[in-house]
Every structure is written in structure tokens, then in C-alpha cells.
Amino acid sequence: MSKKIQAELISIGDELLIGQVINTNSSWIAEKLNASGIKVYQAISISDNKEHILQTLEECGSRSDIIIITGGLGPTKDDITKETLCEFFNSKLIFNQKAYENVEEIFRVRGFKVSEINRRQAEIPECCIPIFNKNGTAPGMWFENNGKIFVSMPGVPFEMKSMLEDFVIPKLLVHFKTNAIIHKTILTQGGGESHLAEIIADWEDSLSENMKLAYLPQPGIVRLRISANGENEGELKKEIELKIKELQKIIPDKIFGFDNDTLEEIIGNLLIKAGKSLSTAESCTGGAIAKMITSISGSSNYYMGSVVAYSNDIKEKILGVKHQTLIDNGAVSEDVVKEMAIGVKNKFNTDFAIATSGIAGPGGAVEGKPVGTTWIAIASPNDCVAKKLLLGDHRGRNIQKASLTALNMLRKTLILLYS
Amino acid sequence: MSKKIQAELISIGDELLIGQVINTNSSWIAEKLNASGIKVYQAISISDNKEHILQTLEECGSRSDIIIITGGLGPTKDDITKETLCEFFNSKLIFNQKAYENVEEIFRVRGFKVSEINRRQAEIPECCIPIFNKNGTAPGMWFENNGKIFVSMPGVPFEMKSMLEDFVIPKLLVHFKTNAIIHKTILTQGGGESHLAEIIADWEDSLSENMKLAYLPQPGIVRLRISANGENEGELKKEIELKIKELQKIIPDKIFGFDNDTLEEIIGNLLIKAGKSLSTAESCTGGAIAKMITSISGSSNYYMGSVVAYSNDIKEKILGVKHQTLIDNGAVSEDVVKEMAIGVKNKFNTDFAIATSGIAGPGGAVEGKPVGTTWIAIASPNDCVAKKLLLGDHRGRNIQKASLTALNMLRKTLILLYS
Numbered sequence: 013m014s015k016k017i018q019a020e021l022i023s024i025g026d027e028l029l030i031g032q033v034i035n036t037n038s039s040w041i042a043e044k045l046n047a048s049g050i051k052v053y054q055a056i057s058i059s060d061n062k063e064h065i066l067q068t069l070e071e072c073g074s075r076s077d078i079i080i081i082t083g084g085l086g087p088t089k090d091d092i093t094k095e096t097l098c099e100f101f102n103s104k105l106i107f108n109q110k111a112y113e114n115v116e117e118i119f120r121v122r123g124f125k126v127s128e129i130n131r132r133q134a135e136i137p138e139c140c141i142p143i144f145n146k147n148g149t150a151p152g153m154w155f156e157n158n159g160k161i162f163v164s165m166p167g168v169p170f171e172m173k174s175m176l177e178d179f180v181i182p183k184l185l186v187h188f189k190t191n192a193i194i195h196k197t198i199l200t201q202g203g204g205e206s207h208l209a210e211i212i213a214d215w216e217d218s219l220s221e222n223m224k225l226a227y228l229p230q231p232g233i234v235r236l237r238i239s240a241n242g243e244n245e246g247e248l249k250k251e252i253e254l255k256i257k258e259l260q261k262i263i264p265d266k267i268f269g270f271d272n273d274t275l276e277e278i279i280g281n282l283l284i285k286a287g288k289s290l291s292t293a294e295s296c297t298g299g300a301i302a303k304m305i306t307s308i309s310g311s312s313n314y315y316m317g318s319v320v321a322y323s324n325d326i327k328e329k330i331l332g333v334k335h336q337t338l339i340d341n342g343a344v345s346e347d348v349v350k351e352m353a354i355g356v357k358n359k360f361n362t363d364f365a366i367a368t369s370g371i372a373g374p375g376g377a378v379e380g381k382p383v384g385t386t387w388i389a390i391a392s393p394n395d396c397v398a399k400k401l402l403l404g405d406h407r408g409r410n411i412q413k414a415s416l417t418a419l420n421m422l423r424k425t426l427i428l429l430y431s
Numbered sequence: 432m433s434k435k436i437q438a439e440l441i442s443i444g445d446e447l448l449i450g451q452v453i454n455t456n457s458s459w460i461a462e463k464l465n466a467s468g469i470k471v472y473q474a475i476s477i478s479d480n481k482e483h484i485l486q487t488l489e490e491c492g493s494r495s496d497i498i499i500i501t502g503g504l505g506p507t508k509d510d511i512t513k514e515t516l517c518e519f520f521n522s523k524l525i526f527n528q529k530a531y532e533n534v535e536e537i538f539r540v541r542g543f544k545v546s547e548i549n550r551r552q553a554e555i556p557e558c559c560i561p562i563f564n565k566n567g568t569a570p571g572m573w574f575e576n577n578g579k580i581f582v583s584m585p586g587v588p589f590e591m592k593s594m595l596e597d598f599v600i601p602k603l604l605v606h607f608k609t610n611a612i613i614h615k616t617i618l619t620q621g622g623g624e625s626h627l628a629e630i631i632a633d634w635e636d637s638l639s640e641n642m643k644l645a646y647l648p649q650p651g652i653v654r655l656r657i658s659a660n661g662e663n664e665g666e667l668k669k670e671i672e673l674k675i676k677e678l679q680k681i682i683p684d685k686i687f688g689f690d691n692d693t694l695e696e697i698i699g700n701l702l703i704k705a706g707k708s709l710s711t712a713e714s715c716t717g718g719a720i721a722k723m724i725t726s727i728s729g730s731s732n733y734y735m736g737s738v739v740a741y742s743n744d745i746k747e748k749i750l751g752v753k754h755q756t757l758i759d760n761g762a763v764s765e766d767v768v769k770e771m772a773i774g775v776k777n778k779f780n781t782d783f784a785i786a787t788s789g790i791a792g793p794g795g796a797v798e799g800k801p802v803g804t805t806w807i808a809i810a811s812p813n814d815c816v817a818k819k820l821l822l823g824d825h826r827g828r829n830i831q832k833a834s835l836t837a838l839n840m841l842r843k844t845l846i847l848l849y850s
Contacts, residue, residue: 027647029471030614031462032656034455038476043450052448054483057457057474060645064473087625089635090645122623129632130625149625168648170828195449204541206506206549206568213548216508226479226509228446229587237451292739298725299718302739306717309793309826311741318739319749320711320721326736326779330749360745374728407728409589 017188019045019078021055022068024093025167028057028083037082037169041176048181049192050078060084065096073160078184080176083167085150087129094137094153097164101155103139111142111151118149140164143179147171154183161187192245196252197228198236198259199269201420205229208236212262219255222248231409232416268423275419276304276311282426283314283364290422291360292318293331293352295343296370296386300415316360321352331355344369344381346389346398353391353398364425365391366418372407384410388418390425397425436607438464438497440474441487443512444586447476447502456501456588460595467600468611469497479503484515492579497603499595502586504569506548513556513572516583520574522558530561530570537568559583562598566590573602580606611664615671616647617655617678618692619685620839624648627655631681638674641667650828651835687842694838695723695730701845702733702783709841710779711737712750712771714762715789715805719834735779740771750774763788763800765808765817772810772817783844784810785837792824803829807837809844816844 021041027033038055045052053076058064065084072079084093098105112134119126133149136142143152143163148171155162163180165172200208205227209216216225222242228235238255240248260267269278283290292301302318305311319330324343327333332355333348341347349369357365370386377383384403389396401417403410440460446452457474464471472495477483484503491498503512517524531553538545552568555561562571562582567590574581582599584591619627624646628635635644641661647654657674659667679686688697702709711720721737724730738749743762746752751774752767760766768788776784789805796802803822808815820836822829 026643026645026658027656028458029461029474030465030656030658031458031460031471032614032616032647032654034453034458035474036453039447039450039453041450042448046449052450054478054487055448055454055476059473068473086646088628088644088646090643124626127625127629129628170650170825195451197451206546207543209507209548210546224445224509225507226445227505227507228451231589235451237446237449239445239449294718294721298730299713299721299737299739300725302713302718303722306719306739306741306791307827307830309791311717315741317741317745317749318718318737320718320725320737320739322725322731322734322736330736330738330778359749372728406589408726411726 016191017050017078018053018076019050019080020053020072020076022072022079022081023055023057023167024060024065024081024083025057026059026090029059037167037172040169040173041080041082044176044181045080046193046195048185050184050188051193060090060092062092062096062099065093066100069100069162073157073162077160077188079160079162080180081162081164082172085164085166087133087149093164094135097153097155097162098137101137101139101157103137105135106138108134108136108142108151110144111136114145114151115149143175145171146174152179154180191241191243192248194240194245194248194252196238196256197271198238198256198267199273200234200236200263200266201232201268201416202266205234208234208263208266212259215255215259215262220251223251223255232413268420275416275423276308279419279423279426280305280308280311280314282423282430286426286430288363288426289314289316290364290366291316291356291362292365293356293367294318294320295322295327295352295368296372297368297411297415297418298322298372300411301366301368301418304415304419316362319356327352331359342378342381344371344385344387346387346400349387349389350391350396350398353389354396357391363393364422366422367391368414368418370401370403370410370414372410373405374407386410386414388414388421390418390421392425392429435610436469436497437472437495438469438499439472439491439495441491441498441500442474442476442586443479443484443500443502444476445478445509448478456586456591459588459592460499460501463595463600464499465612465614467604469603469607470612479509479511481511481515481518484512485519488519488581492576492581496579496607498579498581499599500581500583501591504583504585506552506568512583513554516572516574516581517556520556520558520576522556524554525557527553527555527561527570529563530555533564533570534568562594564590565593571598573599610660610662611667613659613664613667613671615657615675616690617657617675617686618688619653619655619682620651620687620835621685624653627653627682627685631678634674634678634681639670642670642674651832687839694835694842695727698724698838698842698845699727699730699733701842701849705845705849707782708733708735709783709785710735710775710781711784712775712786713737713739714741714746714771714787715791716787716830716834716837717741717791719830720785720787720837723834723838735781738775746771750778761797761800763790763804763806765806765819768806768808769810769815769817772808773815776810782812783841785841786810787833787837789820789822789829789833791826791829793826805829805833807833807840809837809840811844811848
């Protein structure tokens with residue numbers, strides 16, 4: 013292990029600075045670099061402006077070992093990254109036959125002929141190593157300059173990602189050996205950031221010098237990230253594991269997973285392990301729970317489907333909720349949400365069911381039921397329980413919080429029954 | 432109108448540089464500033480490191496008129512922005528009674544007592560104007576220094592957003608008068624970036640000096656953004672409108688909306704105008720279409736609900752797809768997707784219905800039906816049409832493309848029938 017390698021990220025595109033596009037590339041690249049032991053010093057977004065690009069390349073190159081550039085490689089006139097890199101490295105554009113064949117192949121599959129504008133995509137600076145783009149027409153570029161590595165890739169995430177994983181990271185690892193940086197994230201549910209901070213204050217104080225703790229709150233979830241830095245990766249991992257075991261004793265009921273675990277994945281695994289099936293009946297969450305569950309490949313093995321019942325009529329007709337129950341209690345009530353859960357469980361012939369009914373907002377409040385009032389039910393083979401949430405007045409956040417809470421209720425039920 | 436005002440954005444947080452959190456604040460703030468005629472020069476993400484924060488404040492402050500800082504204001508130990516700002520402005524922390532009352536009130540509503548760690552949230556640098564945080568405990572801070580404005584706000588988007596809209600932007604507009612920057616985005620569907628670029632090349636060349644065009648591709652959609660800069664806002668708007676009218680003559684069938692229009696909103700408005708109702712039957716999209724439609728407040732007026740039919744059994748039992756049709760054609764077929772659409776339309780008693788059936792991937796390919804094969808049907812009062820898509824092998828992208836294409840098919844059907 014040698015000195016600590018440092019990278020900087022440059023995202024190029026006017027769209028980033030007028031707020032039309034959210035920069036998802038930087039965090040994705042940062043994660044991959046960190047996992048390879050490369051520290052990211054900063055990430056900067058700048059416009060498609062030659063002078064600004066040149067100046068930023070100069071600054072980043074004078075400071076860090078690796079400069080990763082994304083964006084501005086499209087075939088259209090607003091994209092000037094390639095020409096600017098040529099100027100920066102005092103090189104010139106040359107036609108690359110292999111890159112051109114890739115452009116041709118992509119167009120052939122789509123049934124189009126290569127146009128002049130796309131032919132220019134195959135031109136690259138003479139001084140670079142081209143990076144094959146299997147998902148698009150613009151090749152990436154690898155430059156070595158005074159011991160520094162500059163990499164330029166398209167801004168389209170889909171194209172950039174495979175170039176970074178398949179080519180850039182492996183090639184960087186050949187160049188550099190780095191100090192290990194290990195991150196472990198503990199996922200908690202139930203209790204806000206400051207509440208959690210007080211409960212675990214002593215534990216936090218006991219973390220050693222080379223460890224850092226960060227609180228990362230989301231609607232309904234607080235993630236705790238431990239970062240440790242040192243020469244021996246194996247020892248760092250052991251240290252972290254030890255601290256996590258201590259933490260699990262302090263907040264056993266709050267921790268539901270680690271790192272990139274998602275509730276939908278955890279639930280899927282629990283259902284597969286128990287050999288049980290699931291259906292859902294959604295009112296206020298409007299399909300959000302179904303979408304989360306079906307985002308997991310292979311979910312059709314345990315998930316039979318959902319009824320999004322956005323009207324009382326559908327709740328009665330498809331889910332078998334009794335007319336009188338709706339009259340007596342209103343749709344947003346314990347009795348109705350339980351009948352929805354039991355109804356869909358029976359109709360879809362599953363072992364478990366989730367149901368939601370609430371006022372997502374911003375409109376729809378009624379006497380005694382403010383916006384955010386939400387009922388969630390979990391039907392299991394021999395039981396059906398319901399819980400009331402009082403959420404806020406933001407439609408999107410309410411839908412997200414209700415969906416996460418519902419999945420977590422199911423998770424706890426499954427663990428209770430089968431673990 | 433006076434000189435052009437320039438802003439820079441600083442996002443503080445280790446989580447941004449190890450890739451744990453996607454920076455959504457920068458694009459949101461950039462959009463709001465641009466709309467107010469304030470140009471964003473760059474957006475930078477840095478870690479919770481005092482020296483790096485101080486150096487970045489120095490650099491940004493020496494260059495731009497407005498520095499907007501987010502993040503690092505939480506109650507926990509990793510957050511050091513407030514202390515660092517104190518050092519930068521050579522100020523000291525003082526207890527602010529009004530900020531404390533806000534902390535107390537937030538805790539009262541949640542049924543907790545204020546802890547010592549949260550009491551410190553009410554301390555702010557003596558030299559700043561506090562910014563009220565109606566959604567959280569950390570107040571924002573407004574600094575004026577040598578004619579430059581520095582604003583610090585929490586990194587939690589929900590808290591930051593209302594502070595920026597209610598306080599920061601109005602106060603900035605009092606300080607500065609700026610050249611107008613107008614953006615107009617044209618939303619197109621059907622045809623990739625370079626295909627579009629060729630068709631509209633002459634039109635693009637005809638744009639005047641003060642106008643810039645950018646291509647912003649997404650799965651299934653290409654957005655074209657025109658930016659115009661000048662002294663007279665009214666004239667700029669007229670110029671842009673003229674160019675858009677020209678473009679509509681060149682690609683009349685591809686343009687489906689403008690700026691922040693979404694297909695789900697456009698469809699909702701078309702259904703309301705026509706007084707018609709909608710239901711959906713989703714297989715491969717797994718609730719994604721329902722989620723999009725119900726993200727619109729008031730969608731319960733025209734949307735009755737969905738059946739997410741993730742098994743053949745449910746397709747038969749709930750949607751009434753014939754057993755023989757499934758046997759003869761398989762679930763991913765024109766006949767099945769049409770029976771799904773007609774089935775849900777009848778069962779939910781709606782005027783229109785959307786149905787999807789496909790292989791979202793990455794697994795599930797069968798002979799003659801590669802991953803990405805997707806059928807979409809639109810049932811209207813007197814007709815049912817279906818269309819086959821050949822998508823890629825990325826599950827998330829396939830679901831998104833299929834959902835957007837389905838909504839756009841419905842949009843075209845509604846326009847054909849009722850416009």
C-alpha cells in the first residue's frame with residue numbers, strides 16, 4: 013500500500029447549472045472510486061464553456077491524481093468537451109476506425125444509416141486511448157499527462173456506467189495502489205436523526221480515531237454510515253464489525269439492513285425463504301408499493317399482484333370491502349384497510365397481503381381526518397393487524413413514507429413468524 | 432437592468448463524495464436562481480472538512496456575488512458548517528431565542544422534550560440574519576460581506592426548499608437587479624437525439640446569437656432547451672415563441688409538451704376535459720404506470736385504479752383473460768394484452784384502459800421473445816389497439832420506457848378523439 017490517491021469529478025453541461033438535470037453521475041462514480049480505495053476530493057459541475065472547462069482541468073489536474081470528466085460528448089453543437097480536451101492536451105482530432113465501426117453497428121441494430129453528424133462521433137484526440145462505448149456512439153477517452161490520469165466519458169449514465177466499471181476502474185487499479193477506505197452503512201427505521209444520536213451517543217464517542225460516523229436521514233429512514241481509513245483492509249473490516257455488533261445491542265429493533273439493502277429486497281428474500289406469497293391492495297399509495305416490490309428481478313416468484321383501488325366502488329367490487337363498512341367508517345379507517353388486506357389476500361390466494369388507505373394530500377382532508385392520515389394493514393395467514401400514521405401534507409413524501417412503513421411492517425411480521 | 436449577477440453553489444457533506452447521496456439540491460436551487468435572472472457559474476460538492484470549506488468559501492466569494500451553501504447543519508458531530516462559517520466571518524455563536532422557540536415547537540408537535548443536542552441548534556453566528564426553518568430545527572443563515580451575499584441552509588431538501596423560496600430568493604431580488612435569462616424546454620417523444628438533430632438542423636442554425644439550444648435525452652424522451660439572454664424579458668419571450676412555432680411545423684407529431692409538463696399530468700387534463708375515466712392493467716410495468724398517474728393530486732377524479740397482474744392466474748381470474756389465449760400465445764402477446772385492457776376497462780367500468788405485458792428482464796426470455804419484448808394496449812370506448820416494443824435488457828429502463836410509451840399512446844388517442 014502506498015500514498016493515498018485522490019480523484020476529482022468534473023460534470024460538464026449547461027443543463028446541470030440551470031437545474032434541468034439532476035447530477036446522478038457524481039455520486040455513482042464517487043461510490044465506485046471509494047470502493048476502490050480512491051478518495052474523492054470534490055465534485056464540480058460546470059457549463060459547456062471552453063474557458064471554464066480549461067481552467068477547471070488546470071486546477072483539478074494541479075491538485076489530484078485522477079480527473080474524471082463526464083458530459084459534453086454528444087453529437088450536437090452545444091457539446092464541446094472533446095474539442096476542449098484537444099486544446100488542453102495540445103492534440104488534434106483523428107478518425108478512429110474501431111469507434112466508427114461501433115457507431116455503424118449501433119445504427120445498424122436500430123435500422124438507421126450513419127449520418128455525417130454521427131460519423132464525427134468516431135473522431136478522438138490523437139493523444140488519448142479510446143474507451144469503447146457499448147451502449148452509445150460517443151467513445152470515452154483516457155489521457156495520461158505528467159503522471160495524472162484524465163478520463164472523459166459521456167454524461168448519459170447508462171453509457172458512462174459500463175465504461176467506468178469495465179475499463180476505467182480496472183485500469184486505474186493497475187496504475188495506483190491505495191490506502192483502504194471502508195464504508196459500512198447501517199439502515200435504521202423508527203426514530204429521527206437526533207433521537208437516534210442521543211441513544212447512541214456513548215457508542216459514537218467510543219469509535220476510534222480512524223473512524224467517522226455520519227447520519228443520513230431520508231423520509232422514514234435514517235442511515236448511519238461508518239467510514240474507516242487505514243492500511244490493512246482486513247483489520248478495518250474487523251474493527252467495523254465489532255462496533256456494529258455493539259450497536260445492534262443498543263438498538264436491536266431499529267436496524268433493518270446494511271449498505272444497499274432495500275426493504276423490497278429484504279422482504280423478497282424473507283418470502284422466498286419462507287416459501288410464502290404476497291399481494292397488495294393500494295389506495296393512497298397508488299401503486300408505489302407494487303412498483304417497489306416489482307423493481308426486484310424475480311419478484312414474480314412470490315408477488316402475485318396488486319389492486320390499486322382508487323375509488324370506493326373498486327374497493328367494494330374487486331376487493332370485497334363491505335358497503336356498510338365504508339358508510340360507517342369512511343375509506344380511510346382501520347376497518348376498511350383490514351377488509352382490503354383480507355380481500356386481496358383471499359382474491360389473489362396469497363399467504364400475506366399489504367393494504368393502504370389514506371389521504372395523501374394536498375387536498376382531501378375531512379372532519380377528524382387531516383391530510384396525511386394513513387391506515388396500513390398487514391394480513392398474515394392467521395391474523396390481520398392495522399396501524400395508523402399521521403404524516404405531513406406533502407403528497408410525494410406521504411406516499412413514500414407510507415410505502416416504506418408498510419414494507420417494514422411486513423418485514424417485522426415475517427421475521428416474527430419465520431425466524 | 433444592471434450588470435449580470437452570478438451565483439455559486441456549495442454542497443457540503445461527506446455523503447456526497449462517497450456516493451451515498453445524490454445531490455438533488457444543486458439542480459433545484461440552480462433552477463430557482465435562473466428563473467430569477469441569476470446565472471449559476473458552478474456547483475461544487477465538498478466534504479465536511481474545515482480547511483476545504485474555508486478555502487472554497489474564499490474562492491467562490493472572490494469570484495461571484497452570491498454563494499449558496501447547503502448541508503452540514505445537523506445536530507450531530509460530523510456537521511461543522513456553522514462553526515466554520517463563524518471562523519470565516521470572524522464571528523461567534525450566540526443563542527437565538529426565536530430559533531429556540533421553533534425547536535421547542537417542532538418537538539412539542541412530535542411529543543418530545545428538547546434535548547441538549549437540539550438546544551444547540553438554536554445557536555447562530557452573531558453576524559448573520561437567521562432564516563426561519565418551518566420544517567426542521569436548524570435555522571438558515573444570511574451573511575453580507577463586502578457586498579457579497581452568503582447563504583447557508585440545511586441539506587435536507589424538504590427544509591431547504593421553503594427557506595429558499597420564502598426568504599432567500601425574495602431577499603436576493605431586493606439586493607440585485609439582473610439581465611433576464613429565459614429558458615423554454617420543448618418535450619419530444621419518438622426519435623433519438625441525433626435523429627432529431629438532423630431533422631431540425633436548419634432551424635437550429637437560424638437561432639439568433641443570444642439563443643442557445645441543448646439536447647437533453649432521457650429514456651423515451653428528448654427535451655430541447657432554448658436559452659435566451661437579454662435585457663428585455665418580454666422581447667425574449669416573443670422571440671422564443673416565434674422559434675417554437677417554426678419548430679412545431681417541422682416536427683408537429685413529436686412535441687408533446689413544454690417545460691415541466693409530464694405525460695401523467697397532460698393525460699389527466701385531457702381526461703378531465705373530455706369527462707372520461709381510466710383504469711390500467713399492468714404486468715411488466717408492475718404498478719409504475721399507476722404510480723405515475725396517482726402522483727397527480729386529484730387523479731381520483733378520473734382514475735379508478737389498476738390491477739397489477741403479476742401471474743397468469745390473476746390475469747385470468749381478475750381481468751378475465753381467456754385461459755386458451757394464454758396457452759396459445761403466451762402472456763407476452765398482442766391477444767393477451769388486448770384482453771387485459773378490455774378486461775380491466777369492463778371490470779372497472781371506465782372509458783379507457785391501458786394494459787402492458789412484457790419481459791422486463793434481466794431474466795425471463797423465451798424462444799422468439801427476447802428480454803425487452805413488450806406489448807402495450809390502449810382500450811378506448813369503441814376500439815382496442817396494441818403496439819409491440821423491442822426494448823433493452825435493463826429492467827428499470829424497460830419499465831420506464833414502457834410506461835412512458837403507454838401514456839403517450841393514450842395521449843395521442845385522447846387528442847385524436849376529443850380535440
